Each structure stands twice: as C-alpha cells, then as structure tokens.
Amino acid sequence: MAGLAPEVAAMVHAGARALRDGNAGRANALLDQACQLAPAHPEPLRYLAILQLHTQRAPLAMATLQRALALAPADPLLHSDLGTAQSACGAGDAALASWRRACALDPGQAMAWFNLGRNLQQRGETAGAIEALEQATNLAPDLLPALLLLGDALTHAGRFESAALRYHDALRLHPACGDAWRGLSNIKTVALADADATLLQAQLRRHDIADSDRVAMGHALGKLEEDRGRLDAAFAAFADANALQKRLTPWRAQAFWHYVEQALAASAALPAPVDPTLGHDVIFIVGLPRSGSTLFEQILAAHPQVEGASELPDLGIVLQQESQRLGIAYPHWVAQAGPDDWHRLGHAYLQRTAAWRSRRPRFTDKQPDNWKHAGILRAMLPAATVIETRRDPLETAWSCFKQQFYSQPHFANDLHDIATVLQVSQRAMDIWRTRAPTRIHLHHYEALLAMPEDRIHALLDDCGLAFDPASLDFHLAQRSVRTASAAQVRQPLRGDTARARAYGTLLDPLRKALATFP
Incomplete structure (x- = not known):
C-alpha cells in the first residue's frame, strides 16, 4: 500500500478485517470509500474486487481488477486475482493466461503457482499442473492445499511413490488431514505401512477433528484392515464412515x-x-x-x-x-x-x-x-x-x-x-x-x-x-x-x-x- 495516505491505508485494513469477520456490508462501505479517496492507487480496488468475489459478484470483480490493472499493469497480485475472477466467470483460458502472467512477473508468488496448477489439473493438463504445484510447494512448503493437489496430480500421472511422499508431507503438517489419507488410500495397489497404521489409529482416537476428516480416515482404516485380512474390522470401519457421511449429507x-x-x-x-x-x-x-x-x-x-x-x-x-x-x-x-x-x-x-x-x-x-x-x-x-x-x-x-x-x-x-x-x-x-x-x-x-x-x-x-x-x-x-x-x-x-x-x-x-x- 505504498503511496496511500495513512488514513486510507487504515481504511483498507479495516475493510479487510470486516471481510474476514463476515461483515460484507461494512467491508463494502469502507473499501468503496477508500477507492474514492485514492482513485489513482490500485490496492483499494484490489481489495474491493476480493470482496466482490467473496460475495458472488465475479463479473463486477473482473471489471474492478481491470480498472486496477490500468493503473498498475505489471502488478502480479492483480493478475493473479484477475485469474480468479475470470475463472469464476467461466473464462478458463483467460484465467490461465492471467495466472501465467502473474508467475512471470513474480516467480516467487506461491499462490499464483498454486492457482495455475490447480486449474491446469482441473483441465486434465497434469504435466503442467505438476510443474506449477511443485513451484508452489517449493516456495511455500507449508501450503497444505498445494501439497494435496500435487499428490493428486502425481497419482493421476502414475507417479505413485512421489505422490505418497507429498501426502505424507501433508500429514506432517496436519496428521488428521482427511484429504491426505484419502489420497494414500486411493493408491489402491499399495498397502498402508505400519507407521501409517499407527498414526491413523491415533488420529481416529482424537475428539477434536472435523467430521469430514473422520469420514476419510474411516475409509482409510477400512482399506488398511482389508489389506491385512481383518474383514470384520474392515466392514465396521467402512460402515461407520458411511453412516457418519449419510447423517451429514442424506441422499433421497x-x-x-x-x-x-x-x-x-x-x-x-x-x-x-x-x-x-x-x-x-x-x-x-x-x-x-x-x-x-x-x-x-x-x-x-x-x-x-x-x-x-x-x-x-x-x-x-x-x-x-x-x-x-x-x-x-x-x-x-x-x-x-x-x-x-x-x-x-x-x-x-x-x-x-x-x-x-x-x-x-x-x-x-x-x-x-x-x-x-x-x-x-x-x-x-x-x-x-x-x-x-x-x-x-x-x-x-x-x-x-x-x-x-x-x-x-x-x-x-x-x-x-x-x-x-x-x-x-x-x-x-x-x-x-x-x-x-x-x-x-x-x-x-x-x-x-x-x-x-x-x-x-x-x-x-x-x-x-x-x-x-x-x-x-x-x-x-x-x-x-x-x-x-x-x-x-x-x-x-x-x-x-x-x-x-x-x-x-x-x-x-x-x-x-x-x-x-x-
């Protein structure tokens, strides 16, 4: 926010806090005012666009970001956020171009690489997704979503040992991460190791984990027990996981x-x-x-x-x-x-x-x-x-x-x-x-x-x-x-x-x- 008057910078910060706290009305009022007070600065516009994205107004966010880019055409954050808005509007090719532009302008931006990799993966361009997600995880080793998506992409490419390493990296950050356990379990030709079994059973004994993670770990436990020939235990694990999921999301x-x-x-x-x-x-x-x-x-x-x-x-x-x-x-x-x-x-x-x-x-x-x-x-x-x-x-x-x-x-x-x-x-x-x-x-x-x-x-x-x-x-x-x-x-x-x-x-x-x- 270099170049903003202190009171305008404070207004943008207050708007961001209001958005974080779920007060979209207050955030909108503050960020609108900041844009009016600093019409030649792109950053209030960028935060306003983020608010518009969060409130399901993607076309408006795209227009706001275009206004900001007219002021700062080489700003990598603006290009990255524009990609998100374009993607929300269904303009997938334009979104990829924006994320690639953001990565080229600042190769040290982990989130731009993550967004690029995530959307390449959704389009089935797995090789490009792996390259982008590896960049993201190298820049931000603790970025859990990037580790998980990289594991998925490596699995889709048939690189199962490398995928398992990424899922284990995710589990070191969050041992009860259901998506990581699901990823390991979906490598169906490889059984979970003894260390995996010990960690999994320890996590399932916790009382402070999300239901979605418990469902995924229950399925992983079922596969573990089936691979070990303990079919009664496997059946019970699958049944418990599915019963919990059915309570959460009933099917008619x-x-x-x-x-x-x-x-x-x-x-x-x-x-x-x-x-x-x-x-x-x-x-x-x-x-x-x-x-x-x-x-x-x-x-x-x-x-x-x-x-x-x-x-x-x-x-x-x-x-x-x-x-x-x-x-x-x-x-x-x-x-x-x-x-x-x-x-x-x-x-x-x-x-x-x-x-x-x-x-x-x-x-x-x-x-x-x-x-x-x-x-x-x-x-x-x-x-x-x-x-x-x-x-x-x-x-x-x-x-x-x-x-x-x-x-x-x-x-x-x-x-x-x-x-x-x-x-x-x-x-x-x-x-x-x-x-x-x-x-x-x-x-x-x-x-x-x-x-x-x-x-x-x-x-x-x-x-x-x-x-x-x-x-x-x-x-x-x-x-x-x-x-x-x-x-x-x-x-x-x-x-x-x-x-x-x-x-x-x-x-x-x-x-x-x-x-x-x-």
Missing part, C-alpha cells in the same frame, strides 16, 4: 426414482436430428462408479485415434444452463425441445470439449452420471457412441460402499441405496438401449477379464475404430487418469479382482437388497 432415494421415471418418459419421443453426424467425435462411457469404466476408457485411450478425457462435467453443465435459460428444471423441458434446440445444445457441448480433440480426432467422456442423460443423446449428439459398463452387482455395490466420493450427497453411503441405484439405472439403460440400439452398447467387466482380446476387438468395433494392438497394451498408455482407479488401470488385466465374496455373511443385507429388485 425417492427423489432419485422420480427423476429417472421423468427422464424415461420425457425422452420416449424425440425429434429427428438436424445433423445425424453430429457427435461422432464423442465416446461416452457410462455406468455406476466402480463398474470398470476407467479400465474401458484406458483401453480406448491407448488407441491412437482417441484422447482419454476422463470425467468431464460439460454435458451436465450444458443441460443445466438450458434449464436456467428456460426457467424449467431438467428433464421437464425435454419434450418441448425441437430439432434446432437439440442441435444447438449438441454444438454447445462440442464447443466446450473442443480442447480434447486438439491432438486426436475422438475423445472419451467418462462421467459416470451421464447415464442419466443417455436417453436424449440420440437427439442432441446423434452420432455419439455410448458404452455402458457393468460389473457383477455385488462387487460393484461393495466397491462403491468402500469408496469415499467427493461429491455429496451420494448414494454410496448406504448399501440399500446402492442397490436401488444399481437396479434403477440398469433398467433405464436397458430401455434407452432399445431406443438407440446402434449407438448404446453394453460391455461387461467380467467378460473383458475372461476374454480380453475378443472383448477389446468388440469394444473397438462398437466405437467404429479399426483394431490397433496398442489397445491390448493399455496399461502402458502414458496419460493422466483422474479417477480412484488410477493405479489399477496401469497394471495388466488380473482375474482376481473380486473382493466382496470374501466378506461372507457380512454382506447378506446387501445381497438381500439386490434380490428385492426384479
């Missing part, structure tokens, strides 16, 4: 059932597409989590014509934006949409995902929840391929129960809810497949394990891809895998992946729940 089975029934009805009759070739670039891989979808994507992504994009949010975002435009919740507007509407929405999705076609002509979108939208794709992206993956129901359900999911509320916190979703989703997909039999194809995980070459040939055929031997060596593919199966799909196929049956009668309630559905 009835609302889910009604939603699917509405989607089935709304998509029964759709108009013929304007362009039947639209969407040929896209291969959607859908199905419940833990059903083998990451493995199928890895096989496809090993093909020289296919980019593996992992779990993209874009289809859901396009549909949500249309709901907001119409003021009608999806799927209630589906029956009203005409051919031109679907054509427009299909182009919007392809525009949002264009970066994934920059190196290879086709790409995979492996967002599991996209199965809910499979019924409308024959109108929106009529040439897209949909691969539905299924695994043994008991194994799928139990694997979901053991996996902590970031997005909550989630059906995986309760065994009966998992059974409900499994049965309802499969019924819906069976109906949608009869409506688009040439575009929606069912593939079974166990069949792939039993006859890998035959099933890989069939998978490529269903996608309209010529056979390439690289798909047989999918585990050698060098790509970012941004799911909980990142370690598993970098190994050759194994036939001994079943885990649920070893739990015996402990899973009888789950078997009963699965049997109650036709």
